[in-house]
Amino acid sequence: MPDYAIEARGLVKNFDDFRAVDGIDLTVEQGSIMGILGPNGAGKTTTLRMILGIIEPDAGMCRLLGHERPLSVAHMVGYLPEERGLYPAMKSYDAIAFMGALRGLPLAEGRKRGRELLEEAGLSHAIDKEVRMLSKGMAQTVQLLGTIVHQPQLIILDEPFSGLDALNQQKLEGLIRAQAESGVTVIFSTHVIAHAERLCEDVAIIAGGKVPFAGKVSEARDRLRPQVRLETRSRDGEWRKALPDEAQAEGRYWNFTLPETGVEPLLKALIDGNAGIESLAIERPGLHDAFVAIAGEAAAAQMDQPEGDEA
Amino acid sequence: MSETIRAAWVIARRDFAAIIFSKTFFFFLLGPLFPVALGVAAGGLAGQVQRDIDQPSIAIVMDREEQQLLEIAHKDLSERLGQRALPALTMVAVRSDTQAQIAALLAGEYKDAGKVDAVLSGSLETPILTGPPDAIRSWEGELSLLIDHIATANAGDLTAIDIVEVEQSVGVEQEQQLKTAQAAQTLLFLLTMLLAGMVLSNLVEEKTNKIIEILAAAIPIDAIFLGKLFAMLAMAMIGIAVWASAIFLVLAIFGGGLPELPVPAIGWPLFILLGIIYFSMAYLLLGSLFLGIGSLATTVREVQTLSMPVTMGQVLVFFIAVYSVTKMGEPVEWGAVLFPFSSPFAMLARAAQDGDVLQHIVALAWQVGWAYLIIRMGANIFKRNVMKSGPQTKKSGILAFLGMGKPAKAVK
Numbered sequence: 001m002p003d004y005a006i007e008a009r010g011l012v013k014n015f016d017d018f019r020a021v022d023g024i025d026l027t028v029e030q031g032s033i034m035g036i037l038g039p040n041g042a043g044k045t046t047t048l049r050m051i052l053g054i055i056e057p058d059a060g061m062c063r064l065l066g067h068e069r070p071l072s073v074a075h076m077v078g079y080l081p082e083e084r085g086l087y088p089a090m091k092s093y094d095a096i097a098f099m100g101a102l103r104g105l106p107l108a109e110g111r112k113r114g115r116e117l118l119e120e121a122g123l124s125h126a127i128d129k130e131v132r133m134l135s136k137g138m139a140q141t142v143q144l145l146g147t148i149v150h151q152p153q154l155i156i157l158d159e160p161f162s163g164l165d166a167l168n169q170q171k172l173e174g175l176i177r178a179q180a181e182s183g184v185t186v187i188f189s190t191h192v193i194a195h196a197e198r199l200c201e202d203v204a205i206i207a208g209g210k211v212p213f214a215g216k217v218s219e220a221r222d223r224l225r226p227q228v229r230l231e232t233r234s235r236d237g238e239w240r241k242a243l244p245d246e247a248q249a250e251g252r253y254w255n256f257t258l259p260e261t262g263v264e265p266l267l268k269a270l271i272d273g274n275a276g277i278e279s280l281a282i283e284r285p286g287l288h289d290a291f292v293a294i295a296g297e298a299a300a301a302q303m304d305q306p307e308g309d310e311a
Numbered sequence: 312m313s314e315t316i317r318a319a320w321v322i323a324r325r326d327f328a329a330i331i332f333s334k335t336f337f338f339f340l341l342g343p344l345f346p347v348a349l350g351v352a353a354g355g356l357a358g359q360v361q362r363d364i365d366q367p368s369i370a371i372v373m374d375r376e377e378q379q380l381l382e383i384a385h386k387d388l389s390e391r392l393g394q395r396a397l398p399a400l401t402m403v404a405v406r407s408d409t410q411a412q413i414a415a416l417l418a419g420e421y422k423d424a425g426k427v428d429a430v431l432s433g434s435l436e437t438p439i440l441t442g443p444p445d446a447i448r449s450w451e452g453e454l455s456l457l458i459d460h461i462a463t464a465n466a467g468d469l470t471a472i473d474i475v476e477v478e479q480s481v482g483v484e485q486e487q488q489l490k491t492a493q494a495a496q497t498l499l500f501l502l503t504m505l506l507a508g509m510v511l512s513n514l515v516e517e518k519t520n521k522i523i524e525i526l527a528a529a530i531p532i533d534a535i536f537l538g539k540l541f542a543m544l545a546m547a548m549i550g551i552a553v554w555a556s557a558i559f560l561v562l563a564i565f566g567g568g569l570p571e572l573p574v575p576a577i578g579w580p581l582f583i584l585l586g587i588i589y590f591s592m593a594y595l596l597l598g599s600l601f602l603g604i605g606s607l608a609t610t611v612r613e614v615q616t617l618s619m620p621v622t623m624g625q626v627l628v629f630f631i632a633v634y635s636v637t638k639m640g641e642p643v644e645w646g647a648v649l650f651p652f653s654s655p656f657a658m659l660a661r662a663a664q665d666g667d668v669l670q671h672i673v674a675l676a677w678q679v680g681w682a683y684l685i686i687r688m689g690a691n692i693f694k695r696n697v698m699k700s701g702p703q704t705k706k707s708g709i710l711a712f713l714g715m716g717k718p719a720k721a722v723k
Contacts, residue, residue, distance in 0.1 A: 015699060049528075052528045053528070054524065054527045054528050054698060055694075055698055055699055071529075071530070071531060074528070074529050074530065077528075079525070079528045079529070081521065081524040081525060081528070083521040083524065084521065085517075085520045085521030085522040085523070085524060085525060086520070086522065087325070087329070087516075087520065087522060088520065089329060089333070090329075098321070098325055099525065099529075101321045102318065102321055102525070102526065102529040102530055103529050104317075107321075107324075
């Protein structure tokens with residue numbers, strides 16, 4: 001078994017004069033859930049397509065499950081593209097079987113599993129329906145089931161949450177977790193930070209065709225000092241010297257980053273200076289704050305913009 | 312390679328099922344039968360009309376005795392020369408005013424005689440033929456022969472000729488096999504033109520439905536092309552089988568026969584087998600080109616626009632083959648044999664005119680090689696232009712087209 005499910009080094013891709021991906025390094029460990037975060041147009045999809053071998057990189061190398069030719073391990077990989085596509089005239093279970101057949105699953109077995117998977121997903125009424133008759137969300141579920149029907153070792157999902165309502169998003173999260181628990185490596189891209197925060201241990205942040213951060217979510221958060229929110233009775237006094245200069249007052253509240261010196265000196269100064277602590281909260285920063293710090297305000301503003309029915 | 316074939320099979324199976332089980336396929340099968348049915352109906356009708364018109368009739372205005380002699384001679388000669396070699400004779404009793412009678416006969420005013428082309432009057436010693444110049448020129452000789460037959464031989468004893476039959480003279484045989492070659496080429500052309508053009512639009516569905524992304528992530532593009540091509544070939548074969556059976560059924564019911572063609576040089580069974588194989592090759596060669604061209608089109612409209620120049624290209628190939636068919640062994644014919652797209656046509660013509668079987672094996676290997684190369688090229692151009700894969704620089708040129716360009720360098 002190779003150590004990494006995905007190992008990419010220095011991937012570069014130009015489209016005409018536009019450099020979509022500019023030297024991306026990415027490693028994904030076996031059996032982990034990896035989120036790729038980035039605003040639209042950051043190069044997420046292009047990176048995934050290079051990893052999958054749909055397009056060839058202009059420079060750099062990539063190993064998928066230890067192989068340099070991604071198609072040679074296609075039987076062990078599942079891929080849900082950003083733009084969903086199924087043959088409209090196919091019946092749901094057959095569409096699932098066809099996607100499995102593409103990746104080496106015998107057709108009869110695929111049809112059997114297709115029916116089972118649809119039943120498990122609560123879509124037994126849609127088994128014999130043609131894809132064109134399905135709602136958008138149902139079609140998307142069918143495609144997702146087609147992505148995992150051949151029981152791949154590695155699942156790559158490009159923006160899997162977009163276009164799903166809250167209930168189906170929850171179902172999808174459950175499915176991703178279940179796959180990961182059975183040892184499958186899952187990598188998905190999203191522009192909604194909350195999904196990555198809930199699901200992933202590892203994230204890679206892509207912005208402007210580069211990866212400014214890749215690693216544990218906790219590491220990303222640790223990059224920022226904890227945030228302090230303090231409520232005091234007294235407005236002024238000697239104790240204020242213990243607060244950092246950039247601390248912002250908001251009525252009786254103070255918001256600031258915990259100083260390098262830590263909690264103890266701060267508390268001592270506050271108590272000794274009779275600040276009169278009404279409340280004190282020291283919070284670790286969320287992934288969103290980390291993202292802002294890493295990718296910049298502009299990218300972050302682009303990220304959480306609601307898009308149609310997306311969360 | 313085996314994975315490519317496996318994947319191609321998955322694609323072909325899907326495509327084939329999608330075509331066969333669609334309602335439009337019924338019309339596809341039915342379509343060409345309309346002209347066939349129309350042709351049979353019109354042919355039967357025209358044949359009838361032809362028979363009615365063609366048999367010319369000569370009115371005989373002579374003594375009863377002379378008329379009987381003529382009738383016997385007519386019967387006797389018709390047996391030797393064929394029913395339609397001589398005009399029909401209509402016996403008319405002589406009236407007193409012969410001149411007026413002849414005029415009335417020619418004007419069609421004579422009740423019992425019907426329409427006549429010319430009138431023979433007088434006696435057997437001094438016959439007079441009256442009629443329009445065309446008719447006289449046509450029948451003067453035949454009528455003289457008829458009268459002489461009575462005068463010289465008294466019916467029944469024509470000179471006997473000893474007959475020695477030979478197989479067939481080589482010159483005649485070759486000339487006739489040329490007919491078979493031309494007929495086979497025309498049929499081959501008609502079928503490829505009807506069927507190969509359909510391949511053009513074959514990747515549009517995948518592209519508009521974004522399915523191409525799923526396919527390209529799972530299997531090589533070559534396999535997609537290969538699978539689609541063979542699915543279309545299988546569909547074409549079903550069509551041809553249905554139409555051929557329909558034609559044979561019609562012929563069996565309504566009689567008539569296929570136009571009689573001389574036996575091709577390699578014999579009928581092998582010739583028909585080669586015909587099917589060369590149709591497949593023509594279909595695969597042109598189809599792989601069309602699939603490649605069509606894959607670059609983004610919309611159905613573009614495909615429609617492309618189909619005319621593509622058809623013209625086929626006509627051009629056909630012309631090359633037709634031109635070369637009479638020039639066996641000459642450089643132009645060799646050119647048609649070697650040029651991949653005209654090769655199946657030219658080789659089928661060879662099968663009709665040349666008994667050598669080995670050359671077909673070589674030609675098929677040549678054509679299969681080209682079909683493979685064209686599929687590879689099409690797939691690579693598709694990858695480059697549609698999937699936006701590979702380096703966008705133009706440097707790599709034709710080698711990259713053939714998939715032999717250098718891969719991106721690995722960075723350690």
